[in-house]
Each structure stands twice: as C-alpha cells, then as structure tokens.
Amino acid sequence: MFDRFVPSDLMTSHWDNDCDKPKTDFKKARIIQRAFRQFQEKELSNARLARNSLPNDNTPDDRKFLGLTRYKVKNSQTREQFNQWHTKWIEIYKTDYMMRSSIIIRQYEEYYIPVNWISSKKSQLQIRFQKRLLKIGA
Structure with a gap:
C-alpha cells in the first residue's frame, strides 16, 4: 500500500554540495577577472581622483598623510x-x-595619542594639493 521513500528520491546526496561555487580553478579565475574588470570600469571617486592627481614627489611613506599611522x-x-x-x-x-x-x-x-596629529597631517595634505593646483593652473 505505501511506497517507501529512498534517500535518492529526496536528493539528500546533493544537500552537502554548494551549487553556487565553481567546481574548477579555471572558473574561479574567470569570476575574479570579471569582478576586477567591473571594478576598473567604475567611475573613479573624488578621493581617488585627488590621490591620482598628486605626482610621486619622492616623499617617503612615513611622511605621507595616507601612509602614516597615529603614534x-x-x-x-x-x-x-x-x-x-x-x-x-x-x-x-x-x-x-x-x-x-x-x-x-x-x-x-x-x-x-597627540591631538594635533590629525590637524598637522591635514595641513600637510592641503599644502601638497595647493602646490599641485598651482602647477596645473600655471
């Protein structure tokens, strides 16, 4: 009268597998490449444009605003x-x-942590931007 269920009918063998992940390394690389291309095609933010506009003036990393950590x-x-x-x-x-x-x-x-640290770094970056704007405008 009653049929018995077999585990294969309930697809229990598929429950432990992730279907959304690629099964090969090649497909993983494709997904990463596609995501990186989409990231590159985005419009640049204002902060990124400002950072890219500053030339490398051989300032060491410990003196740059973005490379210096609080001390x-x-x-x-x-x-x-x-x-x-x-x-x-x-x-x-x-x-x-x-x-x-x-x-x-x-x-x-x-x-x-000294309070004047952030204000000195802001003024340092502002001076660098002003020098760059003077070069561009002249």
Missing part, C-alpha cells in the same frame, strides 16, 4: 603630578559653580 607618545606628566592636578580641579569644581560645565573628566594614561 603614541609617553606622557610627560607622572601619575603623582596628574593626581595633584586632578585634586586641584576638584577643589575648583567644589568652590566655583560656573566651572562645573567646563570640567573635563580624564584618567591618567602613560601613553597617549
């Missing part, structure tokens, strides 16, 4: 000096009501 500096203030500074600000906070809005809550850090 940590050893704090010149010792922990004791920081604690003294902190207690002084707490006293000012307790006495002067108007100063309460301008209090900065900080913790001691032995190494810190």
